[in-house]
Amino acid sequence: MLPMEDDWMRTVKFTLLAILICAGFILPGYSQTPGVKLLSTGEFTDKSGQVHTWKIDGNHTLVWDGQPYLPVGGVFYSKYICIDQTEENWQADVTALTTLKTAGITDLLLKAIGPVTWTKPEAWQRLVDYLDENGFTYGIDFSDGPKAPLNGFVIDPARYRLPDIIRDSTFEFDMPDVTSAVWMLCSATDGTVVSSGGASVVNGKVKVQISARPDQSCVLLLFPNREFSNGGRDGISDLWAGYDEFRDRLLLFIGKVKFGRGLRFFVDPIASKMDFPDDLLSVIPNSPEFRLEFEAYLAKKYLNIGSLNAAWGLVGDNLTSFQEAARLIPLWHAGRGLPAVYDRAKGKRYTIDAPRSKIWLDIYDFRDASTRNYLNTTADLLKRHSANVPVIYKASRHRQVLSNGNSRGGFDGLGVEAYGKGEELVTKAAGPVYSLAEESARSMWFIVTGTQDTLNRKKSTVGFASRESLLVDFDLLSEIGVKGIFVYGLQVLPEEHWKNHSLVLAPEQLAWLKEFKGKFSTSDRAEFKPDVLFYPTSPVAGADTRRLGPGRWWLPSIRTGSPVNMGETIGGYVLGGQDGFCLWSRIGAQTITIPIESSQKPTLVYPLGAEDILTVQKKKAVI
Numbered sequence: 001m002l003p004m005e006d007d008w009m010r011t012v013k014f015t016l017l018a019i020l021i022c023a024g025f026i027l028p029g030y031s032q033t034p035g036v037k038l039l040s041t042g043e044f045t046d047k048s049g050q051v052h053t054w055k056i057d058g059n060h061t062l063v064w065d066g067q068p069y070l071p072v073g074g075v076f077y078s079k080y081i082c083i084d085q086t087e088e089n090w091q092a093d094v095t096a097l098t099t100l101k102t103a104g105i106t107d108l109l110l111k112a113i114g115p116v117t118w119t120k121p122e123a124w125q126r127l128v129d130y131l132d133e134n135g136f137t138y139g140i141d142f143s144d145g146p147k148a149p150l151n152g153f154v155i156d157p158a159r160y161r162l163p164d165i166i167r168d169s170t171f172e173f174d175m176p177d178v179t180s181a182v183w184m185l186c187s188a189t190d191g192t193v194v195s196s197g198g199a200s201v202v203n204g205k206v207k208v209q210i211s212a213r214p215d216q217s218c219v220l221l222l223f224p225n226r227e228f229s230n231g232g233r234d235g236i237s238d239l240w241a242g243y244d245e246f247r248d249r250l251l252l253f254i255g256k257v258k259f260g261r262g263l264r265f266f267v268d269p270i271a272s273k274m275d276f277p278d279d280l281l282s283v284i285p286n287s288p289e290f291r292l293e294f295e296a297y298l299a300k301k302y303l304n305i306g307s308l309n310a311a312w313g314l315v316g317d318n319l320t321s322f323q324e325a326a327r328l329i330p331l332w333h334a335g336r337g338l339p340a341v342y343d344r345a346k347g348k349r350y351t352i353d354a355p356r357s358k359i360w361l362d363i364y365d366f367r368d369a370s371t372r373n374y375l376n377t378t379a380d381l382l383k384r385h386s387a388n389v390p391v392i393y394k395a396s397r398h399r400q401v402l403s404n405g406n407s408r409g410g411f412d413g414l415g416v417e418a419y420g421k422g423e424e425l426v427t428k429a430a431g432p433v434y435s436l437a438e439e440s441a442r443s444m445w446f447i448v449t450g451t452q453d454t455l456n457r458k459k460s461t462v463g464f465a466s467r468e469s470l471l472v473d474f475d476l477l478s479e480i481g482v483k484g485i486f487v488y489g490l491q492v493l494p495e496e497h498w499k500n501h502s503l504v505l506a507p508e509q510l511a512w513l514k515e516f517k518g519k520f521s522t523s524d525r526a527e528f529k530p531d532v533l534f535y536p537t538s539p540v541a542g543a544d545t546r547r548l549g550p551g552r553w554w555l556p557s558i559r560t561g562s563p564v565n566m567g568e569t570i571g572g573y574v575l576g577g578q579d580g581f582c583l584w585s586r587i588g589a590q591t592i593t594i595p596i597e598s599s600q601k602p603t604l605v606y607p608l609g610a611e612d613i614l615t616v617q618k619k620k621a622v623i
Contacts (some may be wrong), residue, residue, distance in 0.1 A: 039443045040412040042388040046132075047258040054390065056412060060437055060446040061483045061526045062264070062390060068483075068526035069264060071137065072517035073107030074503060075450065075489035076100075081123045082113045082493050093127070096491050096504045101134065103510035104517065108138040109267065109449060109486040113493055115144040117249045121256035132260030139265040141449070144250065146242025146270075150228045151179065152283040153329050157337030160222040163188065168211050171220070176204035180225040183208050184331065184338060188217040191338060193349065221337060223329065225286055239274065239374045240289035246270075247381065254386035265390045267415055267449060269378045274371045275399035282333045284363060295326035297366045311362075312341075313353030330359055368401040375402075376410030394449050398432030398537065400558045404440040413437065413445030418477065419455050419488075425473055426553070427545045430480045435555045438532065447484035448477055455488070457497045462506040463487075470512045478520065479551045481530045485520075487513065534575055535582065536561025541573035543584075566592065 040056040054064045062069045076096075079089040100106070108131070112119050124140075131138055154160070162171065165185070175181075181199035186192065199222070200207040212218055228236045250269065276283065299322045302308040308325055309318045319325050327345055331338040332354055339354035352359070379391035392413035395402045404410050416433040418425045430448070437444035451473070453465055464470040474485060492498035503509045534557035535543035541563050546554045557575060564572030564581050570592060572583040 037441065037443055038407050040390065040445070042383065042390070042412075044263070044388045046261045046263070048260065050261060052261070056390065056443045056445045058443055059483075059527055059529045060413075060444060060481055062413075062445045063526075064264065069137070070521050070525055071107035071264070071447070071484040071486065072513060072520050073105050073485075073490065074109065074487040074513070075111050075141070076108045076491050077111055077113065077489065077493040078123075078127055079491075079493065081119050081127060085120065085123050090126070093491075094130070097130070097134070097136070099504055099507075100490055100510065101136070103507065104514040105490065105510055106136045107484070107486070107517075108136055108490065109141055110138055111141040111143065111489075115271075116140065116142040117144050117253040121253055124257050128257065128259055128262070132262045135262075137262050137264050139263075139267055141267040141271075142250075142269045143267075143271040144246070144269055146237040146239060146246040148238040148242030148245075148287075150236045150238045150283070150285055151225065151287060152228070152285040153182075153223055153225050155223060155282040155284065155330055155333045155337070157221050157332060158334065160224060162220040162222075163217075165210070165212050165218040165220055166214065166216075169209075171208045171210075173206045173208075173222075174204060175201075175206045175224060175226075177226050177229065178204075178206055178224040179227055181206050181208075182223045182225075182329075182342060182344075183210070184221045184223075185210050185212070186219050186221060186338060187213075188219050193338065193340075194218055196349070221331070223331065223342075226283075228280075228283075236274065236280065237270075238285060238287050238290070239270070239371060240285060240293055241287040243374055247378070250378070250381070251385055254382065257386075259387050263387055263389055265392060265413075265445075266379075266382055266387075267392055268394050269382055269391065270375055271394070274375070275395060275397065275401050276367070277397060284329055285367075291326045293370055294363075294366050295322045297370070298322045298325055298362065301362070311358045313357035313359075315351040315353055317350055319350070328359070330357075330363075333360070368399075371401050372405065372410075376404065376406055379411040380409050390445050392445060392447070392449075395433045395436065396429045398435060398556045398558075400436075402433075403436040403558050404442060404444065407441045410442075412442070413447065415447050415449030415486075416482070417450045418448055419451060419453075421453055421469065421473060423476060423547055425451070425476055426480045426547065430477055430482065431545045431553055431555050434480050434482075434530070434553075435532070435534065435557060439558050446482055447486070448482050449486050450488040451477070451485065452488050452501060455501075457501075459500050462500045463503045463509040464512070467508075467512045467515075470509070471516055474516050474520075478525060478528075479530060479547075480553060481528060483525065485516075533582070534559070536573055536575050539563065542571045542586075543573065543582075 037058065042054050044052045044054065046052065052065050054062060056062055078093050080093050083089050110127070178201055180201055183199055184196045185194045187194060194213055195211055206224065208220065208222070210220065298308060302311065305319055305321060308322070324343065328341040328343055331340045331342055339352050340349045341352055341359065342349050375393060382391055383389070390412035392415045393402060393411055394415045394417055396417040402414060414433050414437045416430045418429040420428065434446060437446040452463065453469065477485060487503060489501055489503070491504050492501045499505065503513065531552045533548070533554050535541055535554060536559060537556045538560050541561060543554060545556060548554055559576040561573045561575045564574060564583065566572055566583065569585060569587045569590060570583055571586055572581055574581055
């Protein structure tokens with residue numbers, strides 16, 4: 001709050017959201033991020049020797065050979081590639097592609113059932129040759145990555161706990177993906193560790209034998225080391241342990257396929273949950289390669305081990321080396337657990353001042369930075385050794401790891417996975433991902449790489465519920481500034497699971513898609529950019545993703561902020577890099593009084609064109 005003198009007061013009646021500007025304060029710019037962005041550009045020489053120039057402009061549009069490329073099409077699984085290289089499967093693909101071309105759908109996102117490098121390059125060559133010769137444009141979804149599954153400790157004391165233990169006990173848990181586990185038995189009254197040890201793990205069963213204290217109730221905390229199968233819901237690969245093998249495999253594959261004039265982009269050369277969704281945020285990879293890279297990161301950041309001891313809040317015993325620090329696992333997360341870290345090699349605990357410890361911040365920062373480096377390195381590898389076209393990664397949530405901080409090189413865009421209906425397409429997925437594209441250091445292409453009403457494989461109707469549903473939902477996606485839409489899908493395999501997602505079986509739906517394509521490509525979509533008011537996600541400010549009006553959105557930012565405290569009914573924050581306050585009412589229209597200095601003339605601005613009338617009077621301003 002600014003110091004008050006006796007000349008100016010102001011009273012403000014809020015209806016939803018307002019920005020306050022006083023002298024010395026600057027209104028946060030909508031759709032603006034700090035710094036000057038360089039444009040992502042490149043030149044692709046196709047197999048015939050023709051050179052194609054491309055760039056991604058500040059509106060997140062891909063400009064190809066001087067013209068905006070605004071694709072509207074879908075995902076296409078080739079039976080010839082995915083099932084078997086028989087003439088029957090080839091003719092089935094040709095029939096499907098002929099149907100799509102006749103319907104006016106020529107923008108494809110090609111995808112295999114498994115990783116692309118596990119398929120046959122000669123099969124891809126036959127398919128892309130056909131597409132090049134028949135006027136299709138296409139991208140290739142690699143959905144690839146290291147074969148090694150991630151192995152890591154899950155630090156989740158709120159989940160892996162058993163309370164009210166008062167006697168010696170043996171516990172057995174069915175945990176088929178757990179390879180080892182550490183346990184701590186703690187006093188329920190003061191949190192002191194009564195006993196600890198390593199669990200026995202045999203054939204997917206975790207066994208813990210404990211000796212309790214009869215004079216007090218205890219809580220058992222379990223810290224499992226899980227292996228996340230490289231596939232399925234929790235599939236995630238170990239970049240640190242498996243990247244070298246993957247790089248060599250990728251180079252061998254792409255050297256055997258030559259692309260023609262129809263190629264436009266590559267998707268997900270590394271496809272796994274490397275943005276670490278909420279249920280995996282507390283996972284600490286356990287491979288030696290991860291620890292070695294983490295050790296190098298800590299040594300570079302802190303220079304000497306004393307600085308690390310201070311930053312991590314060691315109480316009592318100190319660490320003696322960065323190698324030792326890199327193998328520690330915290331025993332708390334999100335405010336639950338023990339204020340300590342555990343040395344896996346020595347079986348030793350170190351007490352930590354958890355509230356001020358930066359260990360989790362360092363783990364997150366290193367994990368994100370190193371992951372982003374692998375994503376960028378792989379994108380550059382593809383552009384250098386295969387085809388210099390945009391490389392994008394898919395996302396469905398707001399995670400800083402997918403905001404490209406490289407001003408030169410690396411990946412060139414984001415493809416949002418947006419499933420559902422109505423505004424949730426934007427508020428749950430497209431909006432948060434748009435923020436990542438907008439706040440990257442270079443211009444980023446922004447498209448939809450998968451959308452339908454639902455991903456339920458047992459849905460009873462093909463594709464979208466109705467023409468109106470498709471058009472309304474796609475218009476909403478347009479409002480967040482997408483520059484291309486690929487539905488899931490045009491042909492989807494395996495048919496026994498996904499046939500009701502294949503629009504090639506529903507000619508009327510192809511007509512709806514063509515109708516939208518005509519509208520999308522002839523409008524001003526290439527130059528459109530939504531108006532955005534950003535809010536910080538760290539710390540949590542109480543704001544949420546929402547539509548403020550046509551083409552106007554309230555979206556999360558990777559920049560940190562600070563809350564503005566004006567009572568329980570008023571929300572507020574200052575976003576990093578800006579000086580203005582953002583305030584809103586949590587209970588509808590209300591009146592508040594804000595004191596300011598006498599030398600400052602207040603101005604109230606309702607963001608993004610909200611229609612409110614403002615009058616300002618000396619001593620008091622009433623809206």
